Amino acid sequence: MNMIQAINSAHDVMMERDPDIAVLGEDIGYFGGVFRATEGLQKKYGRTRVFDAPISENGIIAAAIGMAAYGLRPIAEIQFADYIYPAFDQIVSEAARMRYRTAGEWPMPMVVRSPYGGGIFGGQTHSQSPEALFAHIAGIKTVIPSNPYDAKGLLIAAIEDNDPVLFFEPKRIYNGPFDGFYERPVTPWAKHPSAEVPDGHYTVPIGKASIVREGNEVTILAYGTMVHVALATAEAEGVDAEIIDLRTIVPLDIEAIEASVKKTGRCVVVHEATRTAGFGAELSALVQERCFYHLEAPVVRVTGFDTPYPHSLEWNYFPGPVRLGLGLRKVLED
Known part of the structure; x- marks a missing residue:
């Protein structure tokens, strides 16, 4: 699998196991997301579990917070990490603090996925790397995989986690690894050891280098x-x-x-x-x-x-x- 396929597989595996998992975001349903990371999920699981949201990042995250507080396990996609800033207050002031504010009564089992970094000539509004902003906030876990095997295992671990997890996906290596010299992947993931991704359930531990x-x-x-x-x-x-x-x-x-x-x-x-x-x-x-x-x-x-x-x-x-x-x-x- 390449990284996109691995991320899609993680969704599929977990949605089949747990009916409380729902996916929301801009164009993630019928269209399957701009990078096709959610392709086919709406057709398989229906529009009540995989649904398109308005172009309102703060609304997407607010809805996910409410769903998590209710007992669901939402996976919210922010189409590009650059778009996450309108939702910053929701993430920092609500998602990150809910477990503490309620003395553990309300966990926040939600994942916020987003492609981040450069590599597609997207300029200032499609290429930023905001991970340090969220690393500063207590109560949020921040995950950044570098290969398909880790991407799937870490995403499954994030979905199973009872705390909010920001899952940044390096779009530059969605389809294959770079050697650093060229603008396009020079090694297809199919020829890379970390592309050997099991079809079923497995996890890569969060917090382990x-x-x-x-x-x-x-x-x-x-x-x-x-x-x-x-x-x-x-x-x-x-x-x-x-x-x-x-x-x-x-x-x-x-x-x-x-x-x-x-x-x-x-x-x-x-x-x-x-x-x-x-x-x-x-x-x-x-x-x-x-x-x-x-x-x-x-x-x-x-x-x-x-x-x-x-x-x-x-x-x-x-x-x-x-x-x-x-x-x-x-x-x-x-």
Whole structure:
């Protein structure tokens, strides 16, 4: 399966198991979503369980919160992560706090799915990476898969979770992984080990990172699309890098990070979002606090630029092997 198929399969598996699961969002019913992640679900499960919503993100999330409070398990799709901001107050002030405000009486078993990041030349309104905004909010879990196997397992785990989960899907790798140099997938998921996705039910634990490449010289912390860029860069540079796919940034597998950095003595953080107050700043601070006496050089961040998201120049905006390679050389030479 590619990542879209894996996400669709996760919906299908869980909707067949649990009649309380419903899916809502813009164009997710008959049309199957702009990326076809919900294709065929309305035909199979009917319009009361898979239904189109008006173009009102705050309304979509508000409805999902009400459904979750009532006892259902809604999956709300926000068509692009850039559109999530009108619903920010609903997510932060209601979904994230409901369990605490009710002393555990009302859990919030809801998932908010959204394609995020660049890769389709969508410009400023279809390409943003807002994960750090939600990582700041207590009460929300934030998941970002990097491959089809993890996407399905993590989405099933998110649907089964009794807390609200934001599930950001890197649209740049929906159909295949990048090596970081090209604008189109260069390796179909069909030829990738992580595309071996079981048809049935399985979970990938939320809050558990994955070591996708073992090494001893430097630790690279990445998630989503940047995992593939990190892999390509390590090979191109001939660096004995240990690459950790965080998979979920909240909760964060700090134990895996700490163990790796203490082993390698060096750390590079890479993400697509803008640099200032990006999640890489939190990762850098945590590494500094926990691994200071093991570090052989300062932590290096390789990120998007602090500029409005470009349209035609988005491939210059992405951290790629050239910029990540410079970051690796900097941390190894210090």
